[in-house]
Amino acid sequence: MAGRLRVGLIGAGRIGKGHARTLAAMPEVALAAVADVNADAARALAAEAGAGRWTTEPGEVIADPAVDAVVIASSTDTHAALIVAAAEAGTHVFCEKPVALDLATTDAALAAVATAGIGFQIGFQRRFDPAYAKAKALIASGALGTVETIRDAMRDPAPPPRSYVETSGGLYRDMTIHNFDCVRWLIGAEPELLFAVGSALVDPSLAELGDIDTSVVTMRFPGGALAVIDNSRRSGFGYDVRTEVFGSAGALLIGYREATPLLRLSADGVRTDHVHFFLERFASAYAEELRAFVAAVREGRPPDPGAEAARAALALAYAAEASHAEGRPVDPGRWLEGARV
């Protein structure tokens, strides 16, 4: 592609604002339009980011022949329909995760993507974090030998509002989905056995919804490698995202991120700070994933992570729910069928 990629942004909320700033700063992108059901939000963000126009109708942006690609950052329940519309219009799609909260809708949307042959990327931003990207590269280089065990932890600083939790799809589809993607990406394989156990400890009333807020998921991969994921809706100390990879020849520990390289020494010890918020922790990753999407589309390559990654992580969430409900390990193959790393 010779000229700028003309991008429409759908969704002017917290994530959408970040994407707008990234797109505005890219010389190879023209931010053509901002759409949001809230006219004020759309107008303000379009003005701030210097977008060509704004609208409350996402469909307009998708159908606009002057738009090459859309970035979908609207609410989860709108993703699938917007993807289908974009596929029909031949417009490339970057979509925040997940495609949908259920596999049937997800499959339908991804089928439309496949049929249309558009570029599609799902927003697993962690893959673009410099530490995770370096870990993946080191594993791929063989520096760790054979990967034998992965430990992947994620905790939010505080639970989201009850209203969010109620429509989130539950802990496994909403939160663990990031870890499922991370683990299968790092190890480069799909699990053959999965066991999930969880509790409602932060908010015991979640149990009434059949939901949990604290969980441990164990997986075994072909050849015997093991992985364990632990999550909580509340850490008690800030955002916690850490991953450890153990190989036959060494290990990688992706730790918590200091906010500033400042030590405070006093009579009661040494204190440092750490990053409390996922948008702060993954600030560069959110920018990098859009740069990767734009580069792939402009160069005619399939964006990555794409449809299969989007589907497989959700399939593993289904497997976790089944294991949790049945109180026994399951073979995720039943839900993964067709997924490829």
Next chain:
Amino acid sequence: MAGRLRVGLIGAGRIGKGHARTLAAMPEVALAAVADVNADAARALAAEAGAGRWTTEPGEVIADPAVDAVVIASSTDTHAALIVAAAEAGTHVFCEKPVALDLATTDAALAAVATAGIGFQIGFQRRFDPAYAKAKALIASGALGTVETIRDAMRDPAPPPRSYVETSGGLYRDMTIHNFDCVRWLIGAEPELLFAVGSALVDPSLAELGDIDTSVVTMRFPGGALAVIDNSRRSGFGYDVRTEVFGSAGALLIGYREATPLLRLSADGVRTDHVHFFLERFASAYAEELRAFVAAVREGRPPDPGAEAARAALALAYAAEASHAEGRPVDPGRWLEGARV
């Protein structure tokens, strides 16, 4: 007790030597005798540590009315019989873990201890490591709120000789037993559900023995707290013992131990070192546990951790083996019956 505690040491191997040095440096202890089946080893260690005498007959030391207590650091298969003999002689016992590799023998030895009313301590040295002791104290103080999740990792630098593995009782009884003790001690409860999965990745031929070298064990405790233990016979980088405790109000991370506080900065990054060997990592813990045993016996208090801790950790290893063999979670209550934290 007014005078010195007269202690006999049984076993002049690697661990026994360390115990001899600790005992020799304690003014409140008289190292009365050293016993080892190897006469040279017994003689040399007795000379080095200034022990009153040496022998190749442990029974002599136990029966000696001039010996108040014995420290058993001989091979595992001798522990139970020595404990029974000491119980019959009214001699207090500090015993390296485990009492025995099977619950029946363990129960018989601990029954003799109970009948005799002697002081008994089991060598779970990690409880006396300054970092672990501080973590336990912080949890007990309520500084973490309610404990919700524990992650406990242990990896050896390299696998032991095949001959050791073959008589070790398997990964769960030999290695994970330390983690079982650590987790139940930190959380102060017994698990109600346990799921174990493992692989023979370091030495695939272990599978022929029905053994494994890499494992993940998940546990759920009454009230819903979760714990996960991961082990490997080989780390690829050195001794790895790290424990994380997440509570409603914060978290504790017991990390790897630097060997020296020395950073090397060069064009390819920053390098530090870490401790490679468990005796180095837990050097002070091995001394502290003996000091605690001596203090308890001299003051007429029951030593801790005692018989129940010794039994319960082995019972959890049984549960892990059952879960592993059956491919499903189990209720460890069946093996734990009678154990108390």
Next chain:
Amino acid sequence: MAGRLRVGLIGAGRIGKGHARTLAAMPEVALAAVADVNADAARALAAEAGAGRWTTEPGEVIADPAVDAVVIASSTDTHAALIVAAAEAGTHVFCEKPVALDLATTDAALAAVATAGIGFQIGFQRRFDPAYAKAKALIASGALGTVETIRDAMRDPAPPPRSYVETSGGLYRDMTIHNFDCVRWLIGAEPELLFAVGSALVDPSLAELGDIDTSVVTMRFPGGALAVIDNSRRSGFGYDVRTEVFGSAGALLIGYREATPLLRLSADGVRTDHVHFFLERFASAYAEELRAFVAAVREGRPPDPGAEAARAALALAYAAEASHAEGRPVDPGRWLEGARV
């Protein structure tokens, strides 16, 4: 100020490009023009940043009534004349350090600023780094008690080209000037005694120019507090900027910045990375200082650090040169006269 601040950027080099991106991303700023003696550089940066126009004549931008403020990022030898021109035009100025390499020219330019009453800010970006800003706030809050000693280190990854060094003004005016500003800002006072010693170790031929590349400067402040600055043109490992502040009630250590929170554990130790380049280390500081300048000008407040900070740091460099040349401590008051922290 109600509308956007209309800013002209002078200089489209490495620093200028960064400033252009920061300004382009600020909704409260309109980037009115980019000037550079290199037409291609000016044109390209204007296009990328969406500037209204470009020119090879900085004077045009300064004189443009549609320009409220200029950001001067051209070569050092142009700074003073551009400041004087801006003062005469009533245009506010943000200027990269230093104003000039000599005090006489600096004083003349700053006199023009004072006469015109324009807002003036000097580019000591370190003050806006989150770690340094937090350190300053903690000191001001009294958390450290009385400041007693400061250690301030700065080393470049590799020496600049000989041509740069030859016109740099020497180590004290070019490099130590940052540390002079940092120390006097943190401690909030001017030194009463200064001793400088240095060597040409990285490039011994610098001695022919009367210049050095390795230096230690010691200062004593009224009341007896001490500070020591050490610099090198080459670290052997990457960019090194670290500052330690010791007070009667504790200490602050601003350390090296990890590039990624990734530990690599292998048999030969633990490895992390660190940031190698000052633009990377101070990326957020370069953005924050412009935001502070824009906010001050729009709100009619004097920008900070201003003329006095610009002058005082250079005055201390003069004192260091005198001490170095004479081989004895000097009272910097002679050069500082009139400066205020």
Next chain:
Amino acid sequence: MAGRLRVGLIGAGRIGKGHARTLAAMPEVALAAVADVNADAARALAAEAGAGRWTTEPGEVIADPAVDAVVIASSTDTHAALIVAAAEAGTHVFCEKPVALDLATTDAALAAVATAGIGFQIGFQRRFDPAYAKAKALIASGALGTVETIRDAMRDPAPPPRSYVETSGGLYRDMTIHNFDCVRWLIGAEPELLFAVGSALVDPSLAELGDIDTSVVTMRFPGGALAVIDNSRRSGFGYDVRTEVFGSAGALLIGYREATPLLRLSADGVRTDHVHFFLERFASAYAEELRAFVAAVREGRPPDPGAEAARAALALAYAAEASHAEGRPVDPGRWLEGARV
């Protein structure tokens, strides 16, 4: 030497007790006697450490033909006379630093050592700390290239009692002497220029004594390498001993020592602990230096650091005092004459 080295210990105070324990644990040493002017202290320590006998007369121990070597850990004012007595008796000497608080007495004592040809070691324990020893080895191996700058910091947790300070010889002879030894040992050369500046900030009334409690000493070495030492009688946070060595090919940072590898994460940050007391920080160094002394004497080698190191560090303290008093840099050669690294 075939048999055990028969060692007499002089001084049963804090340091003496530690030495007694180290000697008692060494199979190659027989602790022959403990002497202290306080009979109770001598008797108790002799009993605890299993020494052959005790006395209140150090001269008896020195003259005892059954004593091969003495460890002098009595008060500083007794050192020189005891060294002379030992030299006359042909008894090898390990002596806590310093030999004496003045050069004349020091020179006389060391002359007696030289004349007698006994083994002599001075207690600069830092050289035996694993981190410092590793740093020295790395420098010697060339891993850092040429050493260009050293930064050496030492702060005590709290100032000693006034009575101690009054007879300590002042900050440079009492405290900085350790840093003088450390720097000249690491760099392997003597300084050719030294500038010292100090203040009485912790206890301003020290100024009446002509003493200080906060100091910065700068040194230049032949070839131009620089070193800077900063000291304080009080840190505000605990014991602070850190050393940084910058070479042409990298750097070494010996940092503060964590007491336990335990991180506490809470909403207000991450906390670790650190070692507060010099005996804790250098516990292994105090043991290692005695092991090195015993090994050297038994093998007929001259112990190291010996007489020259003992003298040179004191000579540099004299130079620092002269510089401080005169307010100008001095050439330490005048005091160092005859010293060799």
